[in-house]
Amino acid sequence: MTSTPRRLLLVAAAAVATGLPLRGGMAQQVDIGRATAFIQQTGEQLVGAINAAGQSVAQRRERVAEILRRAVDVEGVGRFILGRWWRQATPEQQQEYLKLFEQVLIHNLSSRFGEYQGVRFTLGRTQARTEEDALVNTVVERPGNPAFGLDWRVAEIGGQPKVVDVIAEGTSLRLTTRSEYSSVITRNGGQVAALLQAMRNQIQQMAARAGG
Structure with missing residues (x-):
């Protein structure tokens, strides 16, 4: 089994080989307080959208999707995930890939919170x-389901936390x-x-x- 330090070195080497920065964009030094406030605000917005009264499930899904599109560095993460294959894709394939990736990513993140009202979001520590990046720990509670940890890796991309x-x-979405x-x-x-x-x-x- 590959050790954690070696695994991180392999990831870094792969990123360098593909010409991609580890965070997919122009990352600056991260501000811990700013990263924490960003995730707290994002979490509150997500919970507010999911728990909104008088809205259909489809409407709540769309509100959650909008919040996640603003919060996540979709293009940077997408390019990191495609890795060395990015350079082998045609410009048309790259464009389609990013569109498809956004849909898959937003759906997968949205499903972590669920669709039913009563979701709670608790902020933990930030380290x-x-x-260039910080890890913000959170706990998500959903009705009828055990609480689970969801940690957000945040970097400053283009002057904004993302x-x-x-x-x-314990499982990284982008590495998996x-x-x-x-x-x-x-x-x-x-x-x-x-x-x-x-x-x-x-x-x-x-x-x-x-739809079903």
Whole structure:
């Protein structure tokens, strides 16, 4: 099993090899207090949207999606996840990939909170991971489900705090997804088109479940 320090070095080496910064954008030194306030505000907005009275499930989903689009560095995370395959994709494939990735990412993050009213969001401690990012610990409680930890990795991107990774119960969303996407492309002879088709299928399935 790969040790944590070595795993981090491998991730860093992969990022350098692909010409991508670790956080996908122009990251500056992170301000711990600013990162904490950002996640607190984002969490309050998410809970407010989910718990809003007099709105349909579809309306609450859309409000949650809007909040997450503002909070997350979608393009930076998407490019990091595609890794070395980004350079092999055509400009048209890159554009489609980012559109599909946003839909998948927002759906996956939204599902962490659930659709039913009564969600609670508790802020924990914040710790600096590097000079450029911080990890903000939170706990999410949903009716009828056990509470779970959701940690938000925050960096300053273009002068604004942005979420660059979400860690659920110790599992990094961007590292897990990076491995999954790379496996799909590798199994299909290095064709990025195969990943795009898999993502289209996934989005169709998500839409069918949401409609049902």
